[in-house]
Amino acid sequence: xxxxxxxxxxxxxxxxxxxxxxxxxxxxxxxxxxxxxxxxxxxxxxxxxxxxxxxxxxxxxxxxxxxxxxxxxxxxxxxxxxxxxxxxxxxxxxxxxxxxxxxxxxxxxxxxxxxxxxxxxxxxxxxxxxxxxxxxxxxxxxxxxxxxxxxxxxxxxxxxxxxxxxxxxxxxxxxxxxxxxxxxxxxxxxxxxxxxxxxxxxxxxxx
Numbered sequence: 001x002x003x004x005x006x007x008x009x010x011x012x013x014x015x016x017x018x019x020x021x022x023x024x025x026x027x028x029x030x031x032x033x034x035x036x037x038x039x040x041x042x043x044x045x046x047x048x049x050x051x052x053x054x055x056x057x058x059x060x061x062x063x064x065x066x067x068x069x070x071x072x073x074x075x076x077x078x079x080x081x082x083x084x085x086x087x088x089x090x091x092x093x094x095x096x097x098x099x100x101x102x103x104x105x106x107x108x109x110x111x112x113x114x115x116x117x118x119x120x121x122x123x124x125x126x127x128x129x130x131x132x133x134x135x136x137x138x139x140x141x142x143x144x145x146x147x148x149x150x151x152x153x154x155x156x157x158x159x160x161x162x163x164x165x166x167x168x169x170x171x172x173x174x175x176x177x178x179x180x181x182x183x184x185x186x187x188x189x190x191x192x193x194x195x196x197x198x199x200x201x202x203x204x205x206x207x
Contacts, residue, residue, distance in 0.1 A: 002091035007141060008149040017063055017205075018085060018095050024053075024060030026202055027075040032122050032170060032187070036073045040168040041080045044099045047144040051081075055097050055142055058083045064202045067120045069158045071165030074121050082162035089153030098139040098147060103163040117157060117171050124190025125183040129171050135159040 004014040030037055044051060054077060062070035068086040072079045083097040117129040135156035141147045151159045161171060172180045 002093065004093045004095065007096040007147060008094075014093070014095065018059050018083075020056045020059040020083075020097075021063050021205075022060075024056035024058070026064050027057050027061045029061065029065060029070075029120050029123075030074055030076050032119075032172060032184075034076075034121075036076055036078055037121055037165070037170055038168055039078075041071075041073050041078050041166045044079050044081055044140075047099075047140075047142060051099070052142050054079075054081070055083060058097075059085075060205070062120075064205060065120045065198050066201060068154075069162040070120060071162050073165055073168075080166040082165065084158055084162060086151075086155050086158040088151060088155035092155075094149070094151060094155050094158075096149065097142060098137055098149060098162075099141065099144075101137045101139040101159075101163045101166055103160060104136040104138070113153070113157070115154075115157070117161065119161070119171055121170060122172060122183060122187050123194035125186035127171070127175060127179055127183050127186075129157075129174050131157045131160050137163060 003010050006014060054072065058070050058072065058075060061075055062083055069082055069084040071082040080100045081097065082101065085095045087093055111133045112130045113133045114128050114130045116126045118126045133156055134152050136148065136150045137159045138148050149159065172183055175183065
């Protein structure tokens, strides 16, 4: 029976959308080429209501964009932080946020999964990106308490992808020149369709 893990701990039940989203506002998602996506973010040093409000906004923005994860620089904020609501390959659901994430993803003895990966900041493009099938991220929660989240399969991919964002990398940086060109062509072809879907989702969430 699939389970739900919030901040890495199992819970008995959980709503369709994280409660944070109900308090948040939708922010504009940055796109590939914008400077904030391409440089390492600053460590979060202040834990308080401003950080909590940012996390609320990020959850709502992520759901509107139908994403599995979202980093702060994807809403234009230069801080090491991401939120996620992501399944693993066993059907378990993982929901939470991680502040100042540090990724551990050893390759020895771990399979590399070469599977399709997309990004809300590269709307419409999906490319195969090799990632380890296991990841562990250490960081803090919104109150500054230590946090450790472990993932396998698709959720491990999400943890690695979002931590990359906080270090100033997007998944296109892991592709060859030709693959990157292909991804940007896909984005050009599908971008308007993605934005139309986001608008519809925002209206549905607000109804």
